[in-house]
């Protein structure tokens with residue numbers, strides 16, 4: 269349900285207090301727990317239901333406020349072992365909550381598998397699972413916002429791979445929220461949590477860059493990790509974290525990927541200019 273501001277919809281921010289208030293023509297006034305500041309002019313309010321919770325989504329409009337130039341550009345590689353690696357060798361590790369969540373969710377999924385269909389126990393486990401996913405989604409979103417903020421604040425141009433959305437959605441393993449047979453496997457679960465994150469992170473990064481007057485370049489993803497960033501030769505990959513160029517020897521796979529991404533975006537090898 270979408271309610272357009274001025275057309276009976278109103279938003280009163282929390283202003284230091286715990287509760288904000290939304291007024292919606294069809295619903296009336298409601299108390300809202302506000303999670304983050306609302307930036308820009310409110311254009312519309314949207315009500316969304318997720319399991320037993322309701323959310324108010326606030327659509328805003330704001331003019332880009334350009335940040336001062338930094339003279340720095342960077343390519344970033346989104347990965348599995350690490351969340352991201354930059355072309356200058358900075359690393360953002362995967363947040364700890366992923367591991368914690370993985371254990372909890374694995375345990376709940378096993379309990380669900382053992383419970384009788386239609387039983388009260390099954391229903392309780394299902395609710396607990398939904399709660400875990402919600403918790404992960406919220407933590408992950410916060411992590412994405414903070415990581416994107418830091419990148420946008422410190423770079424004029426950020427290059428990353430165009431998302432392989434088809435590969436993600438067509439996965440035989442299903443998605444994290446609707447697991448198929450393979451998602452129960454530990455590695456698979458971890459992987460699916462990360463997959464779901466890359467799309468969101470890219471979207472958040474692009475939005476922040478836009479409103480800060482920064483440039484995001486999305487490059488074609490083919491072979492960014494396997495081609496040597498120095499000479500372009502095709503490397504072998506004896507381990508997940510290492511590629512080996514016939515001429516240049518062992519390279520860190522993620523760093524090599526990030527440098528290729530920087531090069532494809534026209535940022536040189538991604539070193540600060």
Ligand SMILES: [Zn+2]
Pocket residue numbers: 496497498499500501513514515516517
């Ligand atoms: Zn090489």
